[in-house]
Amino acid sequence: MFENGKNSFAKASLSSIEIGRAALRIAITANRSEEMHVKESLAEQGIRATAVDFGGEFIISIVKIIERAVVAAQRQGLVTETHVGAGAVAGAAHEALEQVKNKAVGFNVGGKIGLARCGEHLCVAIYMGVGVLNLNEMCVGLAHRSLASDE
Numbered sequence: 001m002f003e004n005g006k007n008s009f010a011k012a013s014l015s016s017i018e019i020g021r022a023a024l025r026i027a028i029t030a031n032r033s034e035e036m037h038v039k040e041s042l043a044e045q046g047i048r049a050t051a052v053d054f055g056g057e058f059i060i061s062i063v064k065i066i067e068r069a070v071v072a073a074q075r076q077g078l079v080t081e082t083h084v085g086a087g088a089v090a091g092a093a094h095e096a097l098e099q100v101k102n103k104a105v106g107f108n109v110g111g112k113i114g115l116a117r118c119g120e121h122l123c124v125a126i127y128m129g130v131g132v133l134n135l136n137e138m139c140v141g142l143a144h145r146s147l148a149s150d151e
Contacts, residue, residue, distance in 0.1 A: 023125035027114025055110035092124035096141035
């Protein structure tokens with residue numbers, strides 16, 4: 001994990017389940033102020049996290065959702081700006097989207113991507129509404145990737 005160009009090693013005792021819970025926690029925030037509160041709370045536990053909104057027709061939006069996840073993770077220092085860091089985020093985001101695609105194909109979606117990182121654990125959570133007009137179904141996808149602590 002990089003912070004201001006320097007290595008910042010997080011608590012090694014946190015498990016992938018706890019990091020997944022953190023990604024989901026930030027993904028379900030209702031607004032930016034709640035998001036910042038959750039981000040600060042997670043930082044106290046040694047977890048770096050960020051979130052980004054998305055919306056549109058599902059199939060057309062898949063690439064944009066993955067791109068937004070990668071850019072957010074790199075800008076917030078969750079991963080380095082290398083193909084290894086980008087690949088880990090893109091892979092986890094793609095897997096999370098795979099988990100919700102059967103509900104989402106052919107519909108409009110809107111929601112938030114939550115990303116959390118601690119040590120070697122990186123988790124991506126997708127929380128979104130799927131539907132037409134105001135007839136929405138909710139769904140969640142969550143995926144994990146492991147990468148070196150300094151990546």
